[in-house]
Amino acid sequence: MIEIALPLREPLRLQHLILDMNGTVALDGELLPGVRERLAALSEALEIWLITADTQGTLARVGPTLPVKVRSLEPGLGGPQKAALVEALGAAETAAIGNGANDAEMLSRAAVGIAVLGPEGLAAACVHAADVVAPSIEAALDLLLHPRRLVATLRS
Numbered sequence: 001m002i003e004i005a006l007p008l009r010e011p012l013r014l015q016h017l018i019l020d021m022n023g024t025v026a027l028d029g030e031l032l033p034g035v036r037e038r039l040a041a042l043s044e045a046l047e048i049w050l051i052t053a054d055t056q057g058t059l060a061r062v063g064p065t066l067p068v069k070v071r072s073l074e075p076g077l078g079g080p081q082k083a084a085l086v087e088a089l090g091a092a093e094t095a096a097i098g099n100g101a102n103d104a105e106m107l108s109r110a111a112v113g114i115a116v117l118g119p120e121g122l123a124a125a126c127v128h129a130a131d132v133v134a135p136s137i138e139a140a141l142d143l144l145l146h147p148r149r150l151v152a153t154l155r156s
Contacts (some may be wrong), residue, residue, distance in 0.1 A: 005149045012111055014046060014088045017144065018082065020098035021052035021059065023120035025082040025137050027097065029056025032118070036053070040143040045069035045123050046095075051085065053078055082106035096141050104129040112150065114140045117118070145148075 004012040010081035019025050025035045040049060048068040052059055053075040063070040073081045083105040086094050094112035096103070099118050104125035107113030115122055115130035116137050127133055132153050143150050 002144060002147055002155050003075070004150055006151060006156075009154075013064060014093060014095050014111060014144070016049065016094040017042060017046045018051060018085060018089070018094060018096040018106060018110070020082070020100060020103050021050055021062075021075055022055050023099045024103075024116050025050070026062065026098055027057070027119045029058030029062070031062060031066075032137055034138040035141070038138065038145060039066055039068065039119055041145055042141065047089075049085065049089075051078075061081045078102035079105050083109050095144060097134075097137070099123065099126060100124045107131075112154075114143060116140045 002014040025032060042048060049071055050063060050068040051071040051073055053073045079102040082103060086096060086109045087104050091109050092111050094110045095112040096106045097114045098107055099115055099116045099122050101123040107115060107126055108129035113130040115126035117135045118133050118137055
């Protein structure tokens, strides 16, 4: 669990992290540099879910090499499926990271939604749905590894 005390707000007690795969932690189906090491460190505190419609067809190869649970999504229905996973895990205990339009609902429902400006871009819907916008997946994961950074951004 990661506990984050925010001034004038209820503390966050995160137990889960949901990550979109393509465009967020991977480009063209390949993990971006620095992701593997950060996920290993975060897996000591959080249950991590990697979710994807597997557009690039690399989930079967990449997923088992990471300390994550994997969820395949039906193509075209990603948004509602991602939001449903947030709710099933417990929105108040879940952080979510994504970059695509189908990630917006997931980001808005999670206790902490982090939109990532990655190599595939960032959907405007995510910017509006997220609590924080990060310039890269490395920076987004580092917000959870170093929670005082989140405090500095989210405090009232």
